[in-house]
Amino acid sequence: MTHRNSTESLDLVAGELVEVASREEILSTLDQNGKLDSMPFMPEMLQYCGKRFRVFMRADKTCDNIKQWSLRRAKNAVHLTGVRCDGTSHGNCDAGCLLFWNEAWLKKVAPDFVSASQVAQPALASSPDPRTDLTCTEQRLRESALRPDPLVPGNTLYTCQATELREFTSHLYWWDIRQYFRDIRSGNLRRGVGGDSKSERLLEVVLGILEVVRSLIITAFNKLQELRSGVHYPHIEGLLDTTPTCDLNLQPGEFVLVRTKDEILATLDHNNKNRGLLFDSEMVRYCGGTFRVLKRVNQIVDERTGKIMKMKSSCIILEGVACVSEYHRLCPRAIYHYWREAWLRRAE
Structure with missing residues (x-):
């Protein structure tokens, strides 16, 4: 295993094996707001300390949905395979965002150092004794995920990597x-x-x-x-004034068939939405496929405001069905797609 100074770049590439540093090592890199170079280390990430993962992709760029869609430049950051936020410290947010990892929180592991079965398992080395001289403690880290609502006394807002994305990235043309x-x-x-x-x-x-x-x-x-006010590729055009609803009461583990593109277009309004939910161009590739339901989305943190946003209509996430950014400049963020039940049917 390679140890290094926290100011150095690992220059990681997709597929490399890394070990997440210990809690004490990571906390020692954070300021009093739980951030390193303005990137939050979230309480949900603590469970991965000391475990080994493959790098999914470098996070050199990422999409920004806080303002009008654009790409942002990030530095010294990666995404790890299968490591997503479980939302437990953020109002049980169901978004399941792929987490950003600053390279200062990771260590390279020699390929022959562990077997394949040890990936995503705790490291063998014991953790050092807890330190008392840290600028950011675990308690402070959990507190930093919350902030009072300046407009509604007693209401709680949340801070996470999604809400702070513009703080640790820069515009990318x-x-x-x-x-x-x-x-x-x-x-x-x-x-x-x-x-x-x-x-x-x-x-x-x-x-x-x-x-x-x-x-x-x-x-x-x-x-x-x-x-020239023309249509985008791929072309998606909804025509309805009022969109239909559908309640299949789908549950995690069930298999569903994604309806054809034409069937889905028949459920969309002029903004290509059904009950306010956008059918994005990146979702077209999944039309006609069969997938397993991962979970129902009941609430998410609004990345623009930090408020918990309750879903008014049924919303589904499917296993392995995430944005591949085929039409959005190859962004590696792999955000889960949200599906209306009107766009799905149970597989027979």
């Missing part, structure tokens, strides 16, 4: 070509089906370049269409 070089170099675009031979690695690079070129063409086309 679509034409900044460096982001696409980082996408290729980081391994974010690897398909993971090739071997370790030089020819296969070269093929992975070529395929990554083609994916970047495709993304640039789609982005340029949609920018041009905006200027």
Whole structure:
């Protein structure tokens, strides 16, 4: 295992094995608000301390939904495979966001140091004795997730990585070509089906370049269409004034079939929404597929305000069904898609 100074960059790439530092090591990097370089370390992340994971993707860029959609530049951060927020310290938020990990909170692990069965398991080394000289303690960390509502006395607002995203990122222009070089170099675009031979690695690079070129063409086309008031690719157009409801009472573990694109379009209004929920272009790829219900979404933290937002209509998350940013400049954030039950039917 490689130990390092917290100011150094690990320069991690997708697929690398890492170990999350101990609680004391991570707390020692945080300010009194539980942040490092303005990035919050959330209480939900403590459960992963001392465990090992694969890097899912580098988080060199990320989508911003707080204001009008855009991409933001992040530094020295990665996402870990399968490591999502469970919302327990944020009003039981059901969003299941993929967590950001500053590289200062991670350690590289040699590939032959552990077996595959040990990934996502606690490290063997014992934790040091709790420190008393920390600027940020666990109690302070939990307190930093909450703040009073200045407009409603007695009401609680929440602070998390999603609400603070603009604080630890900077604007990223679509034409900044460096982001696409980082996408290729980081391994974010690897398909993971090739071997370790030089020819296969070269093929992975070529395929990554083609994916970047495709993304640039789609982005340029949609920018041009905006200027001439044309339709975006892929084209989605709802026509209803009032959208239908559907209550299947789907439960976690059930299998469902996502309806066809045309069937879903028939449930959308002029803003491509059903009961206020957007059917996004990234969801088209899942039409016609069969998936398992992961959970029902009852409430989420509104990243714009920090308020808990209750869902008025049924909303479903499906296992493994997340945004791949095919039409949004290859953002690696992998946000879960939310599905209306009107867009699904039980698999027979």
